[in-house]
Structure formats: structure tokens, C-alpha cells
Amino acid sequence: MDKKEILFPFPDFRSIQKEMIKEVCDQLENNHDLIMHAPTGLGKTAVLGPVIAYAKQHKKKVFFLTPRHAQHKVAVDLIKMIKDVYGERVYTVDFLGKKHMCSLIKPEDTMTSGAFYNLCRHQRQQNMCDYYTNFSSSRKSFERKALFKDLRFKSPQHAEDMKLLSTQAGFCPYEVAAQMGKKAQVIIGDYYYLFAESVRDSLFNRLQINIEDCIIIVDEAHNLTDRVKKFLTFTLSTGTLDAAMSQDQKYGLGLKDLLATMKTKLLALKQHLSFGEQEQRITRDLFMVDDSVIDELELAAEAIVDQEQQNHFLSISHFLEGWTDDDEVGFLRVVQLEESRQGDPIIRISKRCIDASKVVSPLAKDVHGFILMSGTLTPISVYQKMLGLDHAQAIEFENPFPKENELNIIYPRTTTRFEQRSEAMFEDIAIVCANVVDAVPGNCAIFFPSYALMAEIKQRFETKCKKTVMAEVRDMSKEEKAAFLEKFKRYKDRGAVLLGVAAGSFGEGIDLFGDFLKAVVVVGMPFTRPDLETQEMIEYFNRKFTGNGWEYAYLFPMITKTLQNAGRCIRSETDKGVIVYLDERYSWPRYRKYFPRDKQIKVSLNPVKEIQEFFAGKKS
Ligand code: SF4
Known part of the structure; x- marks a missing residue:
């Protein structure tokens, strides 16, 4: 193998690494998806090299998805080495969660994600965030162009470095990253960006790219099943309804009766639990609401978006969207009885995804290339089946350590x-x-x-x-x-x-x-x-x-x-x-x-x- 051709930037191949890279090249050329058990020490991040080389040649975009921040760094460092060794510039954007990229949030801030999203929306809608307004201001176009030129020149960069440069220049780092994503050849990010459907749709819309033009590498893929199931799980509790009632009273939104009716319905589900039982399976029809209810809740959510960090109307409408969907295969609906810290009963219902292949399998078929890898994907045939990847090539590599x-x-x-x-x-x-x-x-x-x-x-x-x-x-x-x-x-x-x-x-x-x-x-x-x-x-x-x-x-x-x-x-x-x-x-x-x-x-x-x-x- 010609190291330059496959953008392999290290002096030597590690044991078995060459075999692994050859496999990746072959599968890409043959248009096959790939699932690999590649134990620690094989240097599996190096597969990025041949994938980038292939993507450049075929005008595709590479997504390197990992749930670990440390792996973002490893991927960025590898692309830096490719640049240093071969002079090959790979335009890369490293996405952390929006909260971690925000110029207004300090590392020690312990705000929940929900609260952060509300804060960000509030800041934007009220024109309170200068970093955001600067980004779309025509008066700042000179500075903006200078920043993008600088970022392009310095690419690849760690998200933290990009955040610093953007903040110093007065622009929202997340907006900058999203803009860079349109032209980037490699996007590094969490599973969330591709496997949470609504996030993917809005990201792809924003980046103006097509799913068929992407090659996806999923790192640490043993985590994928659990993460994907969480993206498709929707929960509502009497506690959330109580909190929404307080917000309703505070802002006079007129939804008191509607929320009270929902709470009564939720409490009535307790009858499906036998004495001493904590959870039981239920059906969709036991908690149905008219479509107009979702509309009313969304309007209420909109009305208080600027006032409240935790918008309970938004949570309820999000739950109802998921709950009322009639897709039943691979889902489970449950009622649970819990106790609050004060000892009060709480009723919780949820629609939970129990089959990750519902998301993974169609996505793998839509994209140009799909590569899954982890050090613990054994027995590999099990993961193949669980994720609906029967069509993919499955390979188990040996532990390379003595x-x-x-x-x-x-x-x-x-x-x-x-x-x-x-x-x-x-x-x-x-x-x-x-x-x-x-x-x-x-x-x-x-x-x-x-x-x-x-x-x-x-x-x-x-x-x-x-x-x-x-x-x-x-x-x-x-x-x-x-x-x-x-x-x-x-x-x-x-x-x-x-x-x-x-x-x-x-x-x-x-x-x-x-x-x-x-x-x-x-x-x-x-x-x-x-x-x-x-x-x-x-x-x-x-x-x-x-x-x-x-x-x-x-x-x-x-x-x-x-x-x-x-x-x-x-x-x-x-x-x-x-x-x-x-x-x-x-x-x-x-x-x-x-x-x-x-x-x-x-x-x-x-x-x-x-x-x-x-x-x-x-x-x-
Ligand atoms: S627009 Fe950007 S900088 Fe402003 S609050 Fe949102 S993420 Fe933070």
C-alpha cells in the first residue's frame, strides 16, 4: 500500500493495522458497509486517512462520529498529521454540543441542556447575544471573512481552539462551525448529529448536503444501540404536568383545565398496576389527545420561551409528538409508579424504543459508506443483527498486544x-x-x-x-x-x-x-x-x-x-x-x-x- 495514497501519516504500520486499512479500502471501493471489531491498540482512527482519500476523490463528505470528547482530539490530531506529513489540507470542523461551544457558557456552568437551549433561543430572539447578531450583521462582513480565512488556513483545529478564535473575533462559535460545515470535508461530532432524526434533518438542511454524499464512521460503536434507543424514547410524568400548571398560573396561559385533564388521565393509568407493581405495559389509546392539544401546548411554549429556562410546555408537546405516533414495532409503552423525594406518588408513562435497527439500518442504506468500529463488538454477528446491518461486511481483528x-x-x-x-x-x-x-x-x-x-x-x-x-x-x-x-x-x-x-x-x-x-x-x-x-x-x-x-x-x-x-x-x-x-x-x-x-x-x-x-x- 502506498502510504501517501491512503493518507497514512505514521512511519510504520502497527501489527494488523495494515490488514484493517486494506479492508476499509476494499469495502469502500466495492461499495460495501463495514462493521469491525478492532481491539484497542490497532490504531483504528487511522482508517480516517483512506476514507478521506476516497472521499476527496469521489467528492464525498466524511462524518467521524464518537461519543467521547477524547476521540475528537485523536481524530483532529490525525488529520493534522496528514497535513504535516503530506501537505494535504483537509478542511475539518469539530463539533461539540452547542452548550460546550457557546461563548457565553463557562466550563464550570452546570446548566442542563434543556435550560441551555432555552437560554440560547431567548438570547437570539431578543437580540441579546452579540456573538449571534454579529454573525448575521452586514457591518461585520469584513471581520467574518477574515475569521473564516484564518480558520480555513488553520484547519484542522480542535473545537476548543476554534471556539476561542471565534469568540475573540466576536462571533458565535456554533454558527461559525455550522457555516464551516457546508464546505468541510470532514465533520467530527457526536452520534446525535446523525442518529437523532430531527437533529439530522435540521443539520443537513443547514449544511445543504445530501445524505447519499456522506461516508459515516461510527467510533466506539458498542455504544450505538443504547444511544439510538434513547433518541427515540419519550416520557411524561405527573411532575412535569404539575410544573407546567405552575407556569400556566404564572403567565396566565389559560391551559389549566387541559393540563388538569391530562393529569387525571395519567393518574387513572395507575389502575393498570396491580398491588405492589411498579411498572406495566400499556397501549397508545390509553393516553390519547386531540391534535389541537399539541398545537395549544406549542403556542404556550412559544409564549414563555423568553421567560423560562425550563419550558415544560415544550417537553409535553415533544412527548405527545412521540407518543401519538402509531409506530408500534420495536417500541414499548409503559406506565410506572414512583415516589418523589417527599414521598408523593408520581405516575410516569413512556414510549421507549427497544430496537436500534429502526434508525441505524435505513440510515446505513441511505449513506454512501458506513463504517462501524469498536474494541468490543464481539460476537460481531450479534451487533450486525441488532443494528440491522446484515448486508455489511463483518470482520473481527485480533488483539495486537503481546x-x-x-x-x-x-x-x-x-x-x-x-x-x-x-x-x-x-x-x-x-x-x-x-x-x-x-x-x-x-x-x-x-x-x-x-x-x-x-x-x-x-x-x-x-x-x-x-x-x-x-x-x-x-x-x-x-x-x-x-x-x-x-x-x-x-x-x-x-x-x-x-x-x-x-x-x-x-x-x-x-x-x-x-x-x-x-x-x-x-x-x-x-x-x-x-x-x-x-x-x-x-x-x-x-x-x-x-x-x-x-x-x-x-x-x-x-x-x-x-x-x-x-x-x-x-x-x-x-x-x-x-x-x-x-x-x-x-x-x-x-x-x-x-x-x-x-x-x-x-x-x-x-x-x-x-x-x-x-x-x-x-x-x-
Ligand atoms: S447564539 Fe451562540 S453564543 Fe449566543 S447563546 Fe447561542 S450558542 Fe451561545
């Missing part, structure tokens, strides 16, 4: 299986965890299936472990997470233990290279709660995939979470680390067969000895 740098152990004497949970079992788990982490020379992380289980074991573990223990708490902000990790890293020589939840803040998406993390313990199996949604998904996929519902809806999401947790340990070719799977079920063939084929895992009753020998450099 096998001898990684020790994987299953300890089969404990379990978090519900029927075997007991004080004695929690005590055993705490003892094994303490022994394991004390045998590791450095930092360790222990992941639990839930916060409740973490709390149970933490109190026992802390008294046994010699290392400093740091436990995550629910709903940590981005800043809190960053501060937590910085503190954790400082312990790399003495050794600390991070206690986290499999699907929490640190279970995936963090890179602790080298000595920052030497071992991961996965306690139990991080299954999703077997609630109504999970059960409905099992039944739905049983019908769709002839009897494999349990695997698709319940087992595979757990395997992905486990592998993501385990994957925190080895992030580079030189990292050396231990992963302990602490549950007897990991040794059962029905679970073990779904682990990647190239993962060498041994069952051991003496993990401490194995770990000591591993770090002492003895072969085991």
Missing part, C-alpha cells in the same frame, strides 16, 4: 448470583478482592454490577485492604470525574483502589496508561436489571431472531460491559496488567464461549500466587 503482558484469571469460588447473595458471600468477595489488590504492585480498579452491591462489599473490603480506597459516587460531573482520576493517578507508586460500577463513570471510556492502572477486578456479572423493558426486549428478540432473545437482550450487553471494564487495564503495547473475573459463572461454557477467541483466560483458585508470579516475570 499476550504475555496480560494475565486473565477467573476465580470460580464466589458469585453475585441473586439466590446466593449472603453476608458470608459478600465477606468472601471482600477478602478475595483485598488479597488480589494487595498482591498487585500499583493501582487497581474493582467494578461491581450495581451501586448497592458496591456499598455492601465496600464496607467489608475497606477494613481488609492495605491500599487507599476511592469509590465513585452516582452522577459525577465531568469535572468531578477528571479530578477523581487525577487524584487516583497520583497514587500510582503507593497504589490505590478505584471502586466503580460497571456501567458507571469509570467502567469505560477512561484511559489509564502504563503504571496508572495495573489490575482490574470484575465482581459478578453486570447484567441489566431484569425489569419490564428487559423482559419485553427478550420477547421481542425471541420473535425477531427465532428464540435468541435472552442472548440479544440480556447476555450480550453484559458481556460488552465486562469486556469494557476489563479493557481499562491494558491500553498500550507496553502496558502489563491483570484482570480477575470474580464469579463462578465466568467459568461456565455458556458464558465463556462469548469472550473473544484470542483472550487467554485461566481458571485459578489461587489468584494471588498467579499475580505475584506474573509481576515477578515468572511464566505461568
Whole structure:
């Protein structure tokens, strides 16, 4: 392969990377979509090079979509290298969420997205935002042209740098990015821009581009199913109706009776719950309203848009748009009974998407090219089916890191299986965890299936472990997470233990290279709660995939979470680390067969000895 032709800017190909890039080139040339399991270390972002080369030749636009801010940086840096090495200028725009790009918002502001959008709309409509008015002002055309010239010259740039330049020049960075997007050859952004239908439509309208002219690369694609389902989920609660009633009273909007009727209807749905039951399936007709109701709510939302950061009329009309849509296949409608902090009952109804292929499959067929990649897309055929990508080429690449740098152990004497949970079992788990982490020379992380289980074991573990223990708490902000990790890293020589939840803040998406993390313990199996949604998904996929519902809806999401947790340990070719799977079920063939084929895992009753020998450099 000619490195210049495929815009590969590094001196050498990493092991297996060449094979992966060749695959991407072949599939693009043959007009095939591609789904790849590409473990950490393969350097998969480098596929951007050949995709850009192809897109330039065929006049297409590339979207690089990722849910992680850190990956935006990796992609921009790669395009910078292409420019430095080959002098190839690739006009790129890096989109963060609008809130993160806004000149008026400081990083420490903790405003919700909904509140921010209202604020932005208010600022624009009242001509209060100079950055916005400048952008469309003819008096500023000279400065605007100068800014675009500068940005074009400096492209590719990180979103933060572009934001700084735009703000200094007096223009709204988001508007600037949207304008750049029209001409950009590469757009980097969140899944949201393509997979949330309304956002996509308005973005494509604005950029004046056609979906058929785009090549989409979806990074970290194991997240796609859950994210897409969220984009198509609509919820309404009695709490929202109460809040809307307060706004109605405050502004005299005259919708008191309408809101009261809706609340009565919502409360009446409680009758569908049996005694002690928290959630139940319901049908669309149980909460229907006339179309005119949506119109009235939209008018009310419009009337207070300038006054309120949280516009409850907007939330209700958005919910009704989704709820009244009669598409039932792949959706679930639920009524739930909850309790407020004050102990009052709350009724919540939702229409939830349980099948992401409804969005992904048609989109993949519409675009010019579709490439999905992640380090945890195994078994790949499952993801193919779940996302409706049967037509795509599916490839699993091997882990490129030296096998001898990684020790994987299953300890089969404990379990978090519900029927075997007991004080004695929690005590055993705490003892094994303490022994394991004390045998590791450095930092360790222990992941639990839930916060409740973490709390149970933490109190026992802390008294046994010699290392400093740091436990995550629910709903940590981005800043809190960053501060937590910085503190954790400082312990790399003495050794600390991070206690986290499999699907929490640190279970995936963090890179602790080298000595920052030497071992991961996965306690139990991080299954999703077997609630109504999970059960409905099992039944739905049983019908769709002839009897494999349990695997698709319940087992595979757990395997992905486990592998993501385990994957925190080895992030580079030189990292050396231990992963302990602490549950007897990991040794059962029905679970073990779904682990990647190239993962060498041994069952051991003496993990401490194995770990000591591993770090002492003895072969085991
Ligand atoms: S128009 Fe731009 S700068 Fe102004 S509030 Fe909205 S995002 Fe912020």
C-alpha cells in the first residue's frame, strides 16, 4: 500500500493495522458497509486517512462520529498529521454540543441542556447575544471573512481552539462551525448529529448536503444501540404536568383545565398496576389527545420561551409528538409508579424504543459508506443483527498486544448470583478482592454490577485492604470525574483502589496508561436489571431472531460491559496488567464461549500466587 495514497501519516504500520486499512479500502471501493471489531491498540482512527482519500476523490463528505470528547482530539490530531506529513489540507470542523461551544457558557456552568437551549433561543430572539447578531450583521462582513480565512488556513483545529478564535473575533462559535460545515470535508461530532432524526434533518438542511454524499464512521460503536434507543424514547410524568400548571398560573396561559385533564388521565393509568407493581405495559389509546392539544401546548411554549429556562410546555408537546405516533414495532409503552423525594406518588408513562435497527439500518442504506468500529463488538454477528446491518461486511481483528503482558484469571469460588447473595458471600468477595489488590504492585480498579452491591462489599473490603480506597459516587460531573482520576493517578507508586460500577463513570471510556492502572477486578456479572423493558426486549428478540432473545437482550450487553471494564487495564503495547473475573459463572461454557477467541483466560483458585508470579516475570 502506498502510504501517501491512503493518507497514512505514521512511519510504520502497527501489527494488523495494515490488514484493517486494506479492508476499509476494499469495502469502500466495492461499495460495501463495514462493521469491525478492532481491539484497542490497532490504531483504528487511522482508517480516517483512506476514507478521506476516497472521499476527496469521489467528492464525498466524511462524518467521524464518537461519543467521547477524547476521540475528537485523536481524530483532529490525525488529520493534522496528514497535513504535516503530506501537505494535504483537509478542511475539518469539530463539533461539540452547542452548550460546550457557546461563548457565553463557562466550563464550570452546570446548566442542563434543556435550560441551555432555552437560554440560547431567548438570547437570539431578543437580540441579546452579540456573538449571534454579529454573525448575521452586514457591518461585520469584513471581520467574518477574515475569521473564516484564518480558520480555513488553520484547519484542522480542535473545537476548543476554534471556539476561542471565534469568540475573540466576536462571533458565535456554533454558527461559525455550522457555516464551516457546508464546505468541510470532514465533520467530527457526536452520534446525535446523525442518529437523532430531527437533529439530522435540521443539520443537513443547514449544511445543504445530501445524505447519499456522506461516508459515516461510527467510533466506539458498542455504544450505538443504547444511544439510538434513547433518541427515540419519550416520557411524561405527573411532575412535569404539575410544573407546567405552575407556569400556566404564572403567565396566565389559560391551559389549566387541559393540563388538569391530562393529569387525571395519567393518574387513572395507575389502575393498570396491580398491588405492589411498579411498572406495566400499556397501549397508545390509553393516553390519547386531540391534535389541537399539541398545537395549544406549542403556542404556550412559544409564549414563555423568553421567560423560562425550563419550558415544560415544550417537553409535553415533544412527548405527545412521540407518543401519538402509531409506530408500534420495536417500541414499548409503559406506565410506572414512583415516589418523589417527599414521598408523593408520581405516575410516569413512556414510549421507549427497544430496537436500534429502526434508525441505524435505513440510515446505513441511505449513506454512501458506513463504517462501524469498536474494541468490543464481539460476537460481531450479534451487533450486525441488532443494528440491522446484515448486508455489511463483518470482520473481527485480533488483539495486537503481546499476550504475555496480560494475565486473565477467573476465580470460580464466589458469585453475585441473586439466590446466593449472603453476608458470608459478600465477606468472601471482600477478602478475595483485598488479597488480589494487595498482591498487585500499583493501582487497581474493582467494578461491581450495581451501586448497592458496591456499598455492601465496600464496607467489608475497606477494613481488609492495605491500599487507599476511592469509590465513585452516582452522577459525577465531568469535572468531578477528571479530578477523581487525577487524584487516583497520583497514587500510582503507593497504589490505590478505584471502586466503580460497571456501567458507571469509570467502567469505560477512561484511559489509564502504563503504571496508572495495573489490575482490574470484575465482581459478578453486570447484567441489566431484569425489569419490564428487559423482559419485553427478550420477547421481542425471541420473535425477531427465532428464540435468541435472552442472548440479544440480556447476555450480550453484559458481556460488552465486562469486556469494557476489563479493557481499562491494558491500553498500550507496553502496558502489563491483570484482570480477575470474580464469579463462578465466568467459568461456565455458556458464558465463556462469548469472550473473544484470542483472550487467554485461566481458571485459578489461587489468584494471588498467579499475580505475584506474573509481576515477578515468572511464566505461568
Ligand atoms: S447564539 Fe451562540 S453564543 Fe449566543 S447563546 Fe447561542 S450558542 Fe451561545
